[in-house]
Amino acid sequence: MKAHHAPPAAHGFGGFGPEVTGAFDELMGAFEAFKDANDQRLGELERRGTDVVTAEKVERINAALDAQKALIDELVLKARRPALGGRAELVGDLAAREHKAAFDAYVRHGEAAGLKRLEAKAMSAGVATDGGYVVPSETEREIGKRLAALSPVRAISDVRVISAGTYKKPFMTSGPAVGWVAETGARAQTASPVLDELAFPAMEIYAMPAATQTLLDDAAVNIDEWLAAEVEAAFAAQEGTAFVTGDGSGKPKGFLAYDTVAEGAWTWGKLGFVSTGSAGDFPSASPADPLVDLVYALKSGYRQNGSFVMSRRTQASVRKLKDENGQYLWSPPAQPGTPPSLMNFPVHEAEDMPNLAAGSLSVAFGDFRRGYLVVDRAGVRVLRDPYSAKPYVLFYTTKRVGGGVQDFDAIKLLKFAA
Template identity: 25%
Template sequence: MSDMVNKLRERRSQVWEQMKAIADRSTEENRNLSAEEQGQWDVMSEELDKLDARIKAALDTEQRSKDADDAFNRLHSGGGSGAGGQGGGQRNQGGNAPQVPQDQTELRKWMRGEGGGRFFDVRPAGPIDFRSLTKGTPSAGGNTVPTSFYDRLIAHLIQTSAILQSGATVLNTDSGEVIQVPKTTAHSTGAIVTEGNTIGTSEPTFGQIPLGAYKYGALIQVSRELLDDTGVDLEGYLAMQAGRALGNAFGAHAITGTGTGQPRGVVTDATTGVTGGTGVTGAFTADNVIDLFFSVIAPYRRSPAAVWMMADSSIAALRKLKDSTGQYLWQPGLQAGAPDMILGKQVIMDPNVAAVALSAKSLIFGDMSQYFVRLAGGGIRFERSDEFAFNSDMVTFRALMRADGALVDLTGAVKTFVGGAS
């Protein structure tokens, strides 16, 4: 990790300590923040967010540089499999300069319209664990993310979809026909049985959720000059643009989708864990947050996939909350790769979650592995058109993805905080 990142982390720690000092002082004096203190708090909270963004950008840049160096080293050495370069690289006839891997060369030729038709299916070479592609979590595989075009695209898709970041269960299917996934609506219950009496029956209740394949698409236009410039990371540019566009579109539905003409969002199917008090415009308290945490039953609450989701404004509000012992609920991740935590569980920001408001579902907590994402077709489909923007000499790419999603356990695996109604 670079000196710059270390300095940013030190500054982040200093800002957080200063924020704590302001909040602690008002607590000790049993009063609300003064106007001046509130202004200082807001400025430092904004700086904390900016530092988070800079740290993430710096770590991503370092990771990309490492990936590029590793890829160059593999190409230069021929992957350790001889002059043929079957281990991941090729050499030119002189055997000295590294070249682009064959799959990337074919991709660039297709992008320039030099063969291969107008369609290009982007699929993984083998099984992919989507959860291992979260860049911010090295312990979950972030440091071993492959550098192929497919993996770069999927990484951007995940980075822009909080549901995919959170560890949702991903089902890949080759075709797009509707599949029926069983959902649990009630569990079995037990009871005391006196001697000689009949044991009552109690069976779990199941239903079915149809998972279809809604089509998501994005148009990306690239100048002919950019296509012809071999010094430009064209694959990275298209992977970023397509991944972000599709990830943002699906990500919004994965949170609040209605299930009618779009996926069912996790908020749509989640049950209410806590309802806030009145007279506070939908705001939550520290007790509300703790109650929401414990409203999820222990097996789901303890799951590695149990996370918090909320909007930025809710995170800002949570930073001020303390438990009954005076400890802050929000625990900033100050170590490399360590996420921010609330009650020991990761916090994921998603702008699609409602902000604090009357009757708004502004906090989500639970086991996100119980949310199923269905991806049909096995990958992303690209189509190229040289005619669509003929008058401006732009080449148009169309990225298509077919997906659906729904929560499969409706017994309380995921719960929400709902703001008071008045």
């Protein structure tokens, strides 16, 4: 399978400014330097063994590639963030504007009467056991958009918003018997389908940003924007870990927490893996073969929407691999705001994926939109606390989210074991 090579960067990609375009040009230049240095390393290895200086140069450029990609992602994220509290707020309905004004008064000055009246009028559950009030829908949507940009597994998974505490999904473990029959032939009675149920409970995550009263009194400060920016990183970090390795106890269940089995013995309820044949590394002979085997372990119906998920350090190792024609399997992003590719499939960095080690499951490949489900319970709540950390005001912000594998045939793993 030949690797796809991205064209040189063109200025003005996607309407991004010169800062993003310049960073993208530097990324492409760094990748060309990396290929030259790695080709030199491989040539030395074939002749007499790799020179230490050359090996260090390859790793140095490899690290620079990672840093440049991270910079581009950060710049693109900033460019795509819409401003809250602008014209959308002015054209919103009366109830939304009223909620926004009441929430603003609560956050800035602790005036809760307006929110109490609105929640009573809406016949909501009111104040939760841990206190707090629901943020305006515009702020909740903005938090969700930012999490999708920051949380790698959420960005590629199926996301459902629920109003109950648990999302239950039935699935068919065995269907009715089917077969061919002649037009006038007798039809044998078919077996009934066997159904089972997957349950995805929504667990609570929290963040506690702090602000000075001076900041809150400043009318120029957009409270919605400030709150979304303060909680996004904390929520994304908690979600990122849970969706990969969470044990399902008080948090979502990550896809690596499920039982695994060699692909040849795969059964429903477990994730299948392909072994590299070498403990803790790719094999020295034909090192790209395990990746090819991993891709084709996935059925074609899932493979067309497949994505790789791995950590930054694992991607640094994959970046050195070539196909049988000497072409690099890894390619840089085609343009700012898009992921790099591996064998023409997108690569998503998840730092909670394990790095290469003996027996590690360091690479996942699959159609995560069909394979992994994220459930968000509607409503983000905020409790204002001006007492616990004077002179600062704390905002205990909670969100309920769950997750787990919904199709065990849609995700495959690469195990670095003999």
